[in-house]
Amino acid sequence: MAAAATTVSFPVINMEKLETEERAAAMAVIADACENWGFFELLNHGISHELMDEVERLTKAQYANSQEAKFQEFAVRTLEAGEKGADVKDVDWESTFFVRHLPASNLADLPDLDDHYRQVMQQFASEIQKLSEKLLELLCENLGLEKGYLKQAFAGSNGPTFGTKVSAYPPCPRPDMVDGLRAHTDAGGIILLFQDDQVSGLQLLSRDGDWVDVPPLRHAIVVNIGDQLEVITNGRYKSVMHRVLTRPDGNRMSIASFYNPGADAVIFPAPALVAAGAGAQEERADAAPTYPRFVFEDYMNLYVRHKFEAKEPRFEAMMKSAIATA
Secondary structure, three states, rough: OOOOOEOOOOOOHHHHHHHHHOOOHHHHHHHHHHHHHOEEEEHHHHHHHHHHHHHHHHHHHHHHHHHHHHHHHHHHHHHHHHHHOOEEEEEEEEEEEEEEOOOOOHHHHHOOHHHHHHHHHHHHHHHHHHHHHHHHHHHHHHHHHOOEEEHHHHOOOOEEEEEEEEEEEEEOOOOOOOOOEEEEOOOOOOOEEEEOOOOEEEHHHOOOOOOOEEHHHOOOEEEEOOOHHHHOOOOOOOOOOOOOOOOOOOOOOEEEEEEEEEOOOOEOOOOHHHHHHHOOOOOOOOOOOOOOEEHHHHHHHHHHHHHOOOHHHHHHHHHHOOOOOO
């Protein structure tokens, strides 16, 4: 399954430049990344290196102490089935657990986590939430939306949903047989990823149809656009297909935090962007309200059944069952 990826200049933003005379240039890089890549990386984002190092150390230790033995049982079964001719392409070579932060945390209820790890993960989640909300404000600025529009669009009646998927992608002796994580777009809003800087594997599908490596950078945060931001921007920003390849050596760590709309949030294209697109002289992707209006939970109920498929049929299904415009 491993395929050669295209080498290109991946968008990387030094957030310190947002406080200097280079702010306009940095904002332009963010805008281009959202419109043409769906991904970018942040440096100097305000989360301390010491905290990130501790999160990484504890996460890798937690896998070794609590998850590795169970994963090895899964690995043996999967490889044996594949070598006997079974189709294992619908299997992901990953070991994961999930932490919910908002609207209510389940961190205290998760088994096999010691108190120090819980405390560090809570601190890290708080920092990621703040960074997510700062990014939403930057996107509002680039889009010409009023301050706070995207955060409010995510709010619903009980605030946003926010959670973290903690994953390990252990070595795989048959990377031709199984992917670490199959290609998909993310259903939610904005996704912030703390990935291993020693073991690569994350790739995105470019507009040209090439798989592009998301470069592992020390202490960077990878950001990608989810389906909901594509809808709210009426297609100006795009969620993109991405995947994780398996590697014959190295255990890749991935901590992906999802800042998503609340379950009952009503998602629809921002009227200001629809109007701006309709008034543009040239033909643009956001020139009409081409995306549906729906409740986020309804979209998620569809997504869980069709995660590893193209997003367009999901949007079409939502369009057919779209709720009435207020």
